[in-house]
Amino acid sequence: MAEEAAASKPLPVVxxxxxxxxxxxxxxxxxCNACGAIYLTERRACSKCxxxxxxxxxxxxxxxxxxVFSIIHRSFPGIEVPYVSAVVDLEGGGTVKGxxxxxxxxxxxxxxxxxxxxxxxxxPRKDKEGNEYLTYYFQPRSQ
Amino acid sequence: xxxxYILGTDMIKFGxxxxxxxxxxxxxxxxxxxxxxxxxxxxxxAFYCGNLGQANAMVGQRILQExxxxxxxxxxxxxxxxxxATAFREGWMAIKAGVYDLVLVVGVEQMGxxxxxxxxxxxxxxxEGLLGSGTMPSVFAEAGMEHARKYGTTFEQFAxxxxxxxxxxxxxxxxxxxxxxxxEEVMNAEMISYPNTKLMCSVNVDGSAAAVxxxxxxxxxxxxxRAVKVRASxxxxxxxxxxxxxxxxxxxxxRKAAQTAYEMAGVGPEDIDLVELHDCFATAEIxxxxxxxxxxxGEAGKMIDEGHTALGGKTPVNVSGGLLSKGHPxxxxxxxxxxxxxxxxxxxADKRQVxxxxxxxxxxxxxxxxxxxxxxxxxx
Numbered sequence: 001m002a003e004e005a006a007a008s009k010p011l012p013v014v015x016x017x018x019x020x021x022x023x024x025x026x027x028x029x030x031x032c033n034a035c036g037a038i039y040l041t042e043r044r045a046c047s048k049c050x051x052x053x054x055x056x057x058x059x060x061x062x063x064x065x066x067x068v069f070s071i072i073h074r075s076f077p078g079i080e081v082p083y084v085s086a087v088v089d090l091e092g093g094g095t096v097k098g099x100x101x102x103x104x105x106x107x108x109x110x111x112x113x114x115x116x117x118x119x120x121x122x123x124p125r126k127d128k129e130g131n132e133y134l135t136y137y138f139q140p141r142s143q
Numbered sequence: 144x145x146x147x148y149i150l151g152t153d154m155i156k157f158g159x160x161x162x163x164x165x166x167x168x169x170x171x172x173x174x175x176x177x178x179x180x181x182x183x184x185x186x187x188x189a190f191y192c193g194n195l196g197q198a199n200a201m202v203g204q205r206i207l208q209e210x211x212x213x214x215x216x217x218x219x220x221x222x223x224x225x226x227x228a229t230a231f232r233e234g235w236m237a238i239k240a241g242v243y244d245l246v247l248v249v250g251v252e253q254m255g256x257x258x259x260x261x262x263x264x265x266x267x268x269x270x271e272g273l274l275g276s277g278t279m280p281s282v283f284a285e286a287g288m289e290h291a292r293k294y295g296t297t298f299e300q301f302a303x304x305x306x307x308x309x310x311x312x313x314x315x316x317x318x319x320x321x322x323x324x325x326x327e328e329v330m331n332a333e334m335i336s337y338p339n340t341k342l343m344c345s346v347n348v349d350g351s352a353a354a355v356x357x358x359x360x361x362x363x364x365x366x367x368x369r370a371v372k373v374r375a376s377x378x379x380x381x382x383x384x385x386x387x388x389x390x391x392x393x394x395x396x397x398r399k400a401a402q403t404a405y406e407m408a409g410v411g412p413e414d415i416d417l418v419e420l421h422d423c424f425a426t427a428e429i430x431x432x433x434x435x436x437x438x439x440x441g442e443a444g445k446m447i448d449e450g451h452t453a454l455g456g457k458t459p460v461n462v463s464g465g466l467l468s469k470g471h472p473x474x475x476x477x478x479x480x481x482x483x484x485x486x487x488x489x490x491x492a493d494k495r496q497v498x499x500x501x502x503x504x505x506x507x508x509x510x511x512x513x514x515x516x517x518x519x520x521x522x523x
Contacts, residue, residue: 013267013274040388048383067386068292070284071337072276076261085275085336087285087390097275097389107337112292125268133268 013123013135016040025120025134026062029094030055038094062118063141064090069112071105086138088116102139117141147238148362148522149371150245151180152482154352156317157470160253161349165197166205168351169251172475173210176353177247181365184211187355188243193220193230193250194474206249221474223509224423225378226250227352228477232376232515234356244361250478251351254471259347260510275389280336280344280424282510286393287338287426294441296429298338302329303447304425305343305467311454312464314495319348319470329425343425348470352478354485362522370522371485374502375407381512393427396514397434397506404504405436408518412436415458415518416500417487419480421508422465432460435506435516454495462487462495477515480505488521 012019018028029038034051038058045052069086084100100116103109116138123135153175160168169192177183184207192203198221207217222229227250234246260279261271271277290296306326312318324332324342332340362370377400384392405411412435420435422428432443437458438451446452452460463469463483466476484503486492497503505517 011267068285068288070276070281070288072281073334073336075272075276075278076258079272083272085281087386095386095389099273099275112288123268123273125273127268135273
């Protein structure tokens with residue numbers, strides 16, 4: 001019927017964001033069974049140890065700490081600034097990058113090592129077919 | 144295996160030349176370097192050409208159409224910001240292997256204006272500004288913040304790199320800019336990606352640089368007078384790192400290349416009289432003081448504070464003005480570094496001359512990643 005039109009539910013912004021039919025969205029990593037390295041995207045062999053075809057999907061934590069950040073004041077046309085670009089180490093392994101929200105985008109407010117949690121929202125952009133996307137953001141977490 | 148010597152090298156003054164073509168820019172540097180060597184294109188047995196923006200368009204052959212189609216082998220290289228240095232290294236290897244006695248190397252680039260980089264391609268919607276930033280000022284800001292996290296490095300210390308390199312460029316007529324930028328001006332310039340302000344970002348320019356390489360036999364035959372010996376050439380890619388899915392690692396590949404280069408040259412950091420390193424952003428220069436062993440880990444902030452890397456200091460870094468003020472035409476940068484260090488080893492750097500320079504190092508990083516390091520020594 002409406003197969004060609006926009007999907008009825010939001011699509012994941014990246015393949016490693018999983019949206020179960022029943023339950024909360026989460027990020028999924030791939031862990032090397034041989035050396036424990038964690039990836040966000042599929043690959044034929046482990047980049048760290050070279051073991052072939054031995055990655056297992058794992059659910060990544062929604063909690064972590066701010067490893068580093070930068071505050072973007074100039075970006076490409078149409079992108080709202082300023083915003084905080086953040087690299088977050090997740091509890092139990094895995095490192096992801098995203099926007100840190102619900103914080104003043106100043107070096108005084110954003111602290112290296114601060115506790116972070118993930119939050120999931122509909123992205124403020126659609127693709128040209130009009131599909132909505134679910135994305136993740138970081139926000140400060142009380143310890 | 145033969146030692147390899149630089150017999151001639153030169154670069155054009157970097158700038159913006161929207162009305163010129165890439166082959167024309169490259170041809171100018173090629174002729175300057177050939178003239179410097181006292182040789183002609185007919186003497187060259189092979190040609191190595193570095194260009195990134197038109198990597199699929201036979202830039203080397205198009206340069207020969209402007210300076211002499213001699214039918215020699217042409218190798219076009221592309222390796223991000225290590226493109227020019229990779230072309231140089233390919234020429235070095237061919238001579239080292241005994242295949243040729245004389246080769247020409249050119250690095251050339253014509254740049255647009257504005258930001259480079261951007262987060263993720265792939266399917267769906269654009270990720271820039273949604274999943275952080277992949278712009279180059281941001282990527283290197285975050286690399287700098289890692290140093291700040293470990294060692295407490297400050298915005299002011301990063302900014303001092305820019306003050307120093309802009310000062311150096313006032314003595315380099317071939318730099319894009321010859322303008323002093325005091326600390327307050329650097330720190331108060333438009334913030335691009337904290338902690339990198341506009342004056343802490345390299346300048347997008349058009350440019351070209353070239354070198355003529357010779358085997359030991361040929362160099363001795365032609366005279367070693369102004370020749371410079373290539374003591375080491377190292378090229379690495381980025382080894383696996385825990386965070387490199389989201390944070391390009393410019394440190395490990397530099398450390399690995401530096402170790403290889405020092406071993407090959409049989410020298411240590413204390414023997415290096417000057418360094419041209421990859422200051423694509425002010426934050427990056429701080430990291431590379433430690434990556435290249437110019438100081439111990441955690442000491443880079445102190446090194447810039449105490450002026451050790453300024454002209455007249457213990458190890459002057461980027462006396463050309465660096466990418467921050469000389470400019471950064473991606474494919475030309477690695478060869479322009481070779482020109483700068485060679486000019487000092489020849490004692491021909493005029494006002495910015497590092498007195499008594501005998502050994503120098505060049506370093507470039509291309510994100511993705513590729514790191515190239517060369518160690519050069521005065522031949523006679």
